[in-house]
Amino acid sequence: MTTPRDARTSPAPVLELRDIRKSFGANTVLKGVDLTLRPGRITALLGANGAGKSTLIKALSGVHQPTGGDILLDGAPVQLENPMAASRLGVRTVHQRIDDAIIPGLSVAENLVFEQIALGETPSVASPKSLLPRARKVAAALALDWDDAFLRQDVFELGIADCQMLLLARALVTDPKVLILDEPTSTLSQSEAERLFETILELRDRGVAILHVSHRLAEIDQLADDIVVLRDGRITAAQERPFDFAAAVTSMLGEGAERDIEQLVHLTGEQVALEIDGLRVFPEAPEMSVALRSGEVTGVIGLIGAGKTELAEYVFGESTATGTGTMKLGGKAYAPRHPKHAIARGVFLVPEDRAAQGMLPGWSIARTFSLPFLSRFARGAILQQGSETTRAAQAIADFGVVSTGPGQSVDALSGGNQQKVMVARWMQTPPEVLLLDEPFRGVDIGARREIAKRAREQAADGSCVVMLCSDVDELREIADRVLVLVEGRITLDARIDTVSDDEIVQSMTEVA
Ligand SMILES: Nc1ncnc2c1ncn2[C@@H]1O[C@H](COP(=O)(O)OP(=O)(O)OP(=O)(O)O)[C@@H](O)[C@H]1O
Numbered sequence: 001m002t003t004p005r006d007a008r009t010s011p012a013p014v015l016e017l018r019d020i021r022k023s024f025g026a027n028t029v030l031k032g033v034d035l036t037l038r039p040g041r042i043t044a045l046l047g048a049n050g051a052g053k054s055t056l057i058k059a060l061s062g063v064h065q066p067t068g069g070d071i072l073l074d075g076a077p078v079q080l081e082n083p084m085a086a087s088r089l090g091v092r093t094v095h096q097r098i099d100d101a102i103i104p105g106l107s108v109a110e111n112l113v114f115e116q117i118a119l120g121e122t123p124s125v126a127s128p129k130s131l132l133p134r135a136r137k138v139a140a141a142l143a144l145d146w147d148d149a150f151l152r153q154d155v156f157e158l159g160i161a162d163c164q165m166l167l168l169a170r171a172l173v174t175d176p177k178v179l180i181l182d183e184p185t186s187t188l189s190q191s192e193a194e195r196l197f198e199t200i201l202e203l204r205d206r207g208v209a210i211l212h213v214s215h216r217l218a219e220i221d222q223l224a225d226d227i228v229v230l231r232d233g234r235i236t237a238a239q240e241r242p243f244d245f246a247a248a249v250t251s252m253l254g255e256g257a258e259r260d261i262e263q264l265v266h267l268t269g270e271q272v273a274l275e276i277d278g279l280r281v282f283p284e285a286p287e288m289s290v291a292l293r294s295g296e297v298t299g300v301i302g303l304i305g306a307g308k309t310e311l312a313e314y315v316f317g318e319s320t321a322t323g324t325g326t327m328k329l330g331g332k333a334y335a336p337r338h339p340k341h342a343i344a345r346g347v348f349l350v351p352e353d354r355a356a357q358g359m360l361p362g363w364s365i366a367r368t369f370s371l372p373f374l375s376r377f378a379r380g381a382i383l384q385q386g387s388e389t390t391r392a393a394q395a396i397a398d399f400g401v402v403s404t405g406p407g408q409s410v411d412a413l414s415g416g417n418q419q420k421v422m423v424a425r426w427m428q429t430p431p432e433v434l435l436l437d438e439p440f441r442g443v444d445i446g447a448r449r450e451i452a453k454r455a456r457e458q459a460a461d462g463s464c465v466v467m468l469c470s471d472v473d474e475l476r477e478i479a480d481r482v483l484v485l486v487e488g489r490i491t492l493d494a495r496i497d498t499v500s501d502d503e504i505v506q507s508m509t510e511v512a
């Protein structure tokens, strides 16, 4: 548990930002940011998607050069020409986009000690084998149970949660003075996040100044000593404990945004939409049979590795590897061998790894929006009329996508705004079955409510909505029925209002 710390008795600032500005062409993103980080304190940085959090972090980690303002380290002005310069001064950052930081073609161990190689502290000719002892030490310090086989494998083999842990471990290879984490938990399950929190708190106690970006208030409450809110390129609020989150959310999103989440009026679907029979999500898993109904939201919850993504991909025609099961959609045989077959039948999937699956660099928001429906096969799935641009403009307004308009390239959007585009894309037309894999990941509180509301509206209109997640709070915001998945087995199937959080969590860790 965090013990609140009093700023007045805290030591001198380690990092100070004064009037930091940053523009991209005519787009001024940071409009004069002042921020102070002190040793042994965790500062949480809050802000809506597109507020400028990642841009600020890039400016203070040497990725971007600020257009104006000063950065002071231990009281002295510094120029952070590049990320290496920042690293050398003890400012370590784990950026939001993990795929930029992972070096493909190298092993896990090489990726771990990559910066030492780049800084010349470890010879670049060092054999992967000679890096192992060092990599082992780093992994052990973070309590990662990574064996040598794991350390030797190509990073390409890793899932996103492991990539995230790898980058964290990399940031801790040398003792940082300042540690900056840009949404580190958005790809982690609860247990992995807890492990990360332990590490963060330990580092804090050792005197590291930490800047932590997150959209999860519970997590901020657990960790932070201070919170600051960035809105439209300016700090609009700063608080010490005890935090007033309602006020923080208001300064983040504006008046009226802090309204409580409405009590869900639960739906009960009558009709079976999708029947899955005798499916093994993993070769060694037992056969699973389940009927998913239209007119309600089913939440499938499980830890990472439970088989949620595999289940979703199977339904969406992306994997036939397990191949044992049969399905019926609306009472008729359904055996998609490709996502286009699924889309043609009105079965949509918002994937977990959205950036990697389905965003083409350089494409406009409008094009990205229509992408899955461009094939002749899938075109029938668009029931709504209206041009690509009109539909995109509507979604931009509904979901609050911060952009210059439907023509803007998706690359220039902030992480959360990219997520909104990818989720909104599959909500533009009423589906038979809508699978949402971790739909709240990376989106701000405003968008989270909008996504939940839309999903529930679609269910009320007769769609079968299935949300896959690993967080009980998220599940409660959206689901009518809960299915708990453990290693490809359903360990609990209940109306959500009949089970407690404890019962759900317990069945998530039930062993066979
Ligand atoms: N390289 C770039 N070129 C042009 N515009 C950019 C660039 N990087 C960021 N922006 C713009 O800066 C604004 C802020 O983006 P940023 O990524 O800092 O937001 P964020 O607060 O981190 O949001 P999120 O919560 O979604 O991660 C966005 O409107 C984005 O379009």
Ligand SMILES: [Mg+2]
Residues within 6 Å of the ligand: 053, 054, 055, 096, 182, 414, 415, 416
């Ligand atoms: Mg960001």
